[in-house]
Amino acid sequence: MARDSQAALIALNRFGFGARGGASGDLINAASDPRGFVKAELARPNGVLLEAPGLQSTPQLGQAVFAYQDQVKQAREAAKETAKAGGPAETPAQAPADQTPGLRRNLSLNAAAEITGQMAEAKPTENTAKSETMQPNAATPPAAKPAPQPLNVIQKIFRAEALARLQRATLVDCGFTERLVVFWSNHFCISAGKGELARIWAGSFEREAIRPHVLGRFADMLRAVEQHPAMLFFLDNQQSLGPDSRAGQNRKRGLNENLAREIMELHTLGVGGGYTQGDVTSLARIITGWTFAGRQGQLGAPGSFVFNVNAHQPGPQVLLGKTYDAAGLAQGEAALADLARHPSTANFIATKFARHFVADDPPPVLVARLRDVFVKTDGDLKALATALVDSDEAWKAPLTKMRSPYDFLVASGRLLARVPEDPGVYLNGLNLLGQPLWSPAGPNGFPDTSAAWAAPEGMKLRLDIAARIGARLGNNIDPLDLLEFAAADAASTETRRTIERAESRQQALALLLMSPEMQRR
Numbered sequence: 001m002a003r004d005s006q007a008a009l010i011a012l013n014r015f016g017f018g019a020r021g022g023a024s025g026d027l028i029n030a031a032s033d034p035r036g037f038v039k040a041e042l043a044r045p046n047g048v049l050l051e052a053p054g055l056q057s058t059p060q061l062g063q064a065v066f067a068y069q070d071q072v073k074q075a076r077e078a079a080k081e082t083a084k085a086g087g088p089a090e091t092p093a094q095a096p097a098d099q100t101p102g103l104r105r106n107l108s109l110n111a112a113a114e115i116t117g118q119m120a121e122a123k124p125t126e127n128t129a130k131s132e133t134m135q136p137n138a139a140t141p142p143a144a145k146p147a148p149q150p151l152n153v154i155q156k157i158f159r160a161e162a163l164a165r166l167q168r169a170t171l172v173d174c175g176f177t178e179r180l181v182v183f184w185s186n187h188f189c190i191s192a193g194k195g196e197l198a199r200i201w202a203g204s205f206e207r208e209a210i211r212p213h214v215l216g217r218f219a220d221m222l223r224a225v226e227q228h229p230a231m232l233f234f235l236d237n238q239q240s241l242g243p244d245s246r247a248g249q250n251r252k253r254g255l256n257e258n259l260a261r262e263i264m265e266l267h268t269l270g271v272g273g274g275y276t277q278g279d280v281t282s283l284a285r286i287i288t289g290w291t292f293a294g295r296q297g298q299l300g301a302p303g304s305f306v307f308n309v310n311a312h313q314p315g316p317q318v319l320l321g322k323t324y325d326a327a328g329l330a331q332g333e334a335a336l337a338d339l340a341r342h343p344s345t346a347n348f349i350a351t352k353f354a355r356h357f358v359a360d361d362p363p364p365v366l367v368a369r370l371r372d373v374f375v376k377t378d379g380d381l382k383a384l385a386t387a388l389v390d391s392d393e394a395w396k397a398p399l400t401k402m403r404s405p406y407d408f409l410v411a412s413g414r415l416l417a418r419v420p421e422d423p424g425v426y427l428n429g430l431n432l433l434g435q436p437l438w439s440p441a442g443p444n445g446f447p448d449t450s451a452a453w454a455a456p457e458g459m460k461l462r463l464d465i466a467a468r469i470g471a472r473l474g475n476n477i478d479p480l481d482l483l484e485f486a487a488a489d490a491a492s493t494e495t496r497r498t499i500e501r502a503e504s505r506q507q508a509l510a511l512l513l514m515s516p517e518m519q520r521r
Helices: 002-014 026-032 034-043 058-084 155-171 176-187 197-214 218-226 227-234 246-251 258-267 277-286 329-340 343-357 364-376 381-390 405-415 423-432 456-474 479-485 493-500 507-514
Strands: 129-130 291-292 304-307 317-319 321-325 418-420
Touching: 002 058, 002 418, 026 034, 026 479, 034 176, 034 381, 058 155, 058 197, 058 227, 058 246, 155 197, 155 405, 155 418, 176 197, 176 343, 197 218, 197 227, 197 277, 218 227, 218 304, 218 329, 227 291, 227 405, 258 277, 258 329, 277 317, 277 329, 317 329, 321 329, 343 364, 343 381, 364 381, 405 418, 405 423, 405 456, 418 423, 423 456, 456 507, 479 493, 479 507, 493 507
Parallel strands: 129 418
Antiparallel strands: 291 304, 317 321
């Protein structure tokens, strides 16, 4: 059983989000057929899609944010008039702290005590218990906290999108397809910190441009991503005008190369992929006119992708030595299709894929195999994922990669059988640990190496969270039982002895959450 348990641990931790507690039987199911357990999710392509009540399309969300912005503007103007008349001016409600993108708080231990304050009061539901988990609060004394403010429409939508994603990750059997979503969403990242449109579109971007293609073709995902309003807004392509286009001549504005540069450097070829600055400029010309309809809806439904021919640079363009004839929107789509099939793209994607799932320095033979599959299948991402699971290298490599903050919080919630009800507690935890949801610091996404997440400061914060979970839940949970759910006899002797020798159940639970079996994948 030990050998099967070790393979089950790899199946759940390397490819998924870890075993669920309660009556799930994840470890037993994985041990019976580890590779089949992981690949079972690949046979359910519709299972990658995410639909939940209240989740809206990007154009609908665009109209919602435009309407909200109009309301805020009117409220401010009314407040100014009131102030001029001598009455008290009302200011718009401020965003709750958990919605501030990129925020990392310096918490005292007393403040950190609130991280999991409501977990112990959670009510069980069937085999799992619903709860608010891992809630870091600002280090403001309770008496000094301002009264809670109502959420605006942007915050409500962001939280609804976050909750749907967190619940899916918590409830799935293995989580392999959800891990694929996280990988591709980080590869083609936007940042919700860019502005209100990016924030309200962060979830719909993932639902519409990433999820439908996770088990499809890379070229289709690439096109969906680069034509999505969220990406166009994030990298400013709506501001890019062909110098010789009608709009460019009228407005005396020219190219914005942000999107073109990141398509080549981060999305396809990679650094050193064989392109030049001249190629970046050519691609920028090719994709001029790729934009989204604004609040007036002159080009289409507000918030929808449109091709503005008046902003498009006329004439043929040369990219990577190939001439693309003037064909409007089709010119850019043809260029993206060729970039998706470029040998440098295959190598770049295979390397990142292996690094994410297997090791910071992935086995060269595995990278070569994945690259060959990518090329031979014309970028079939289901075939790529299957080749990864079928490779011996992915099962032989030790579990040395550090879980990211998102992986850690989701894995902890799964093991504790807690279904998130309030996304704010997770969002605060991610902010605290340096991985705010959908909000990386730059277009290269969050780092994907152990060193990035194993820094002393980050590990101390994880320990604080684990200690508070232990303090809240330790009396009602047997950590040794949880260890059986998480790893069974694949758990190391050192981990088992450490938990057995703990001074209390609370301490034992904290030690379990900080163990290699929970921190490594």
